[in-house]
Amino acid sequence: MIDIHCHILPGIDDGPRDLKTALKMARLAAKDGITEVVATPHCFDGVYDCQQYDIRNLCKDFDIILQRENIQLRVVPGAEIRLTPEFLDLVEQDKILTLGNFGRDVLLELPDVFLPGAVYELFKLLRNKKVRCIVAHPERNSLILSNNQILEGMVNAGASLQITAGSLTGIFGKEPQVLARKILEMSCSRFLASDGHCIKKRKPVMAKAIKIVRKLVGDEIARKMVLMEFN
Numbered sequence: 001m002i003d004i005h006c007h008i009l010p011g012i013d014d015g016p017r018d019l020k021t022a023l024k025m026a027r028l029a030a031k032d033g034i035t036e037v038v039a040t041p042h043c044f045d046g047v048y049d050c051q052q053y054d055i056r057n058l059c060k061d062f063d064i065i066l067q068r069e070n071i072q073l074r075v076v077p078g079a080e081i082r083l084t085p086e087f088l089d090l091v092e093q094d095k096i097l098t099l100g101n102f103g104r105d106v107l108l109e110l111p112d113v114f115l116p117g118a119v120y121e122l123f124k125l126l127r128n129k130k131v132r133c134i135v136a137h138p139e140r141n142s143l144i145l146s147n148n149q150i151l152e153g154m155v156n157a158g159a160s161l162q163i164t165a166g167s168l169t170g171i172f173g174k175e176p177q178v179l180a181r182k183i184l185e186m187s188c189s190r191f192l193a194s195d196g197h198c199i200k201k202r203k204p205v206m207a208k209a210i211k212i213v214r215k216l217v218g219d220e221i222a223r224k225m226v227l228m229e230f231n
């Protein structure tokens with residue numbers, strides 16, 4: 001399984017504070033059946049503004065340590081980018097770190113209080129530039145929870161959706177759980193990720209959730225959701 005959204009790098013955002021905890025997270029992920037993690041520290045969210053250069057370097061060092069420690073997990077760089085008015089400029093200036101640094105997928109965190117009407121146009125514009133926006137955990141966004149139609153608008157504009165494993169298993173409560181299950185059944189490009197932060201409540205695990213996915217929408221979709229196979 002590939003986990004496209006995880007805060008696993010030590011000391012850079014609200015993920016693990018130190019290397020020891022980051023290694024515990026890595027062992028947990030590997031044990032859970034995750035083979036590759038995209039490290040996605042927060043960027044531009046008003047609290048953390050991790051820099052591309054730091055993320056890439058930290059990732060490279062961490063990956064070497066994982067191999068030295070014989071942990072069967074690869075880590076590649078990425079970022080969780082908060083949607084701000086500057087977003088489009090940042091993409092155009094190449095200041096956004098894409099998933100795996102492949103220049104293709106941007107993991108985008110929507111604001112909770114106000115969604116600019118231009119967001120759909122933005123998704124379309126980026127799609128035309130061959131950049132795909134993957135909306136991080138829409139099932140936990142309060143605007144979307146109160147108006148599910150936003151989801152359809154985003155998907156029609158070319159966005160993909162990333163469901164968090166813990167939402168399916170219920171750790172964020174009933175409402176996100178119901179919406180996560182609804183997203184599973186939408187016919188759109190969707191992915192499962194851990195959004196892991198620590199070794200307690202928000203662990204880097206997906207095995208329990210993928211069982212739910214298989215049961216609800218079948219093996220084929222489940223496989224695509226954890227292998228980045230949706231276009």
Ligand SMILES: [Fe+2]
Pocket residue numbers: 005007080136195
């Ligand atoms: Fe996150």
